[in-house]
Amino acid sequence: MPLDPSFVGRTYPPTAPYQVGREKIREFASAIGATDPAHHDPEAARALGHADVVAPPTFPVIVTMAASSQIIEDPALGVDYSRLVHGDQRFAYTRPVVAGDELVCTNTIEDVSTRGGHGFLTTRTDVSTVGGEPVVAVWARYVIRGEA
Amino acid sequence: MELPAQTFQVTRADLVRYAGASGDFNPIHWSDRVATAVGLPGVIAHGMFTMALVGRAVTEWAGSPDAVVEYGVRFTRPVVVPDDDQGTEIEVTARVREVTEDGLTRLEVTATCLGDKVLSQARATIRTAR
Numbered sequence: 634m635p636l637d638p639s640f641v642g643r644t645y646p647p648t649a650p651y652q653v654g655r656e657k658i659r660e661f662a663s664a665i666g667a668t669d670p671a672h673h674d675p676e677a678a679r680a681l682g683h684a685d686v687v688a689p690p691t692f693p694v695i696v697t698m699a700a701s702s703q704i705i706e707d708p709a710l711g712v713d714y715s716r717l718v719h720g721d722q723r724f725a726y727t728r729p730v731v732a733g734d735e736l737v738c739t740n741t742i743e744d745v746s747t748r749g750g751h752g753f754l755t756t757r758t759d760v761s762t763v764g765g766e767p768v769v770a771v772w773a774r775y776v777i778r779g780e781a
Numbered sequence: 782m783e784l785p786a787q788t789f790q791v792t793r794a795d796l797v798r799y800a801g802a803s804g805d806f807n808p809i810h811w812s813d814r815v816a817t818a819v820g821l822p823g824v825i826a827h828g829m830f831t832m833a834l835v836g837r838a839v840t841e842w843a844g845s846p847d848a849v850v851e852y853g854v855r856f857t858r859p860v861v862v863p864d865d866d867q868g869t870e871i872e873v874t875a876r877v878r879e880v881t882e883d884g885l886t887r888l889e890v891t892a893t894c895l896g897d898k899v900l901s902q903a904r905a906t907i908r909t910a911r
Contacts (some may be wrong), residue, residue: 657802664802664834666789669846681847690849695803708898719828721902723853729846755817772853 636754636777637748640710643739648700648761655732657695658688665689677720678731691713692730694722697758697771701736704756705775710742712754712777720753721774735763744746750779782877784888787838791826791860792868799830807823813864825859831871832856835892838846842888843907850885851906854892858899869894875905883908 655675662672670677671687671762678686730736737760744755758771796810808815817826817851830852840846862868872893879887890903 661802664795664798665830665837667837667840667846669840671846681845683847687847690832690840690852691829691833691844698803698805698829719856721853721855722829722832723850723851724849726849729849774855 636710636712636745636752640744640745643742644664645703646701646722648738648740650735650737651699653688653696653730653732653736654685655736656729658686658732660691661695662689662756665691667779675732677770683729683731688730688732690724690726690729691722693724693736693760693769696736696760697738697773698739700758701756703740704742704754710745712715712752712775716778718776718778719773720776721755721772723772725770727769730760730768736760736768737763744774752777752779784842784875785872785875787841789871789873790836790868791832791834791862792866793824793849793862793864795868796824796826796830796862799833802881803827803830805831806827821859822861824862824864826862826874831860831892833838834871835873835890835900835903836905838875839890839905839907840886842875843886845908846867846891848908849905850908854890854900854903854906856899857901858894860894860899878904880909 667689691707739759741757743757746753760769761767803878875888880890889906892900
């Protein structure tokens with residue numbers, strides 16, 4: 634079933650706040666082998682001018698992937714999750730995520746199209762603090778593979 | 782200008798650890814049975830794990846963990862990770878495309894596995910080291 638192009642431009646209600654924990658940043662940094670002290674040691678992070686340990690660049694995907702279920706599982710849009718392939722990913726940072734941030738995601742559908750039997754979906758997630766300070770904008774493009 | 786190549790070894794244990802840390806438990810990243818059932822040659826790395834390793838290379842070149850201003854990739858080919866102690870390797874190189882007057886450096890990044898490009902349109906913008 635082709636995706637409904639009338640969803641382009643739709644913005645979803647902000648998600649519940651995600652509390653960024655120091656141990657979660659350390660765990661994520663360790664999982665990707667990022668050993669810079671600023672990811673692990675609050676003093677090292679403060680020396681760079683941050684309030685607490687600094688998340689690696691792709692850390693926000695933990696928050697945005699969970700938030701994007703709002704779109705991907707929207708029954709009205711009708712994405713077949715079993716055929717979903719992650720095509721592109723992009724981050725534009727206002728500042729790095731740091732421990733202690735309480736982050737809220739606002740999802741927007743930027744593009745919906747069907748070409749060559751495959752569906753394409755581009756989402757933009759604006760990640761900000763609960764206080765409204767922008768932190769990072771995150772784009773993901775998904776391919777929904779057509780029935781062979 | 783070419784930046785020095787960086788190589789990352791990726792084993793099944795790394796994928797399990799990344800699944801736990803990221804919350805992405807899609808079984809194609811840990812079960813050969815599920816991966817082959819959907820037509821893959823075997824378990825593949827999370828695209829976001831590859832992107833995270835390349836991000837490590839970028840922050841390494843930048844000389845600071847908080848210097849990345851923009852970072853994007855397209856996933857073009859899966860990184861197949863065999864179930865042995867060696868796993869596989871991702872090699873990351875980059876070329877400086879532009880240094881702007883306001884202190885930004887734009888990189889064109891290449892990531893390969895067994896000689897094949899696994900990303901395309903991989904670009905990062907970093908702030909010049911303080």
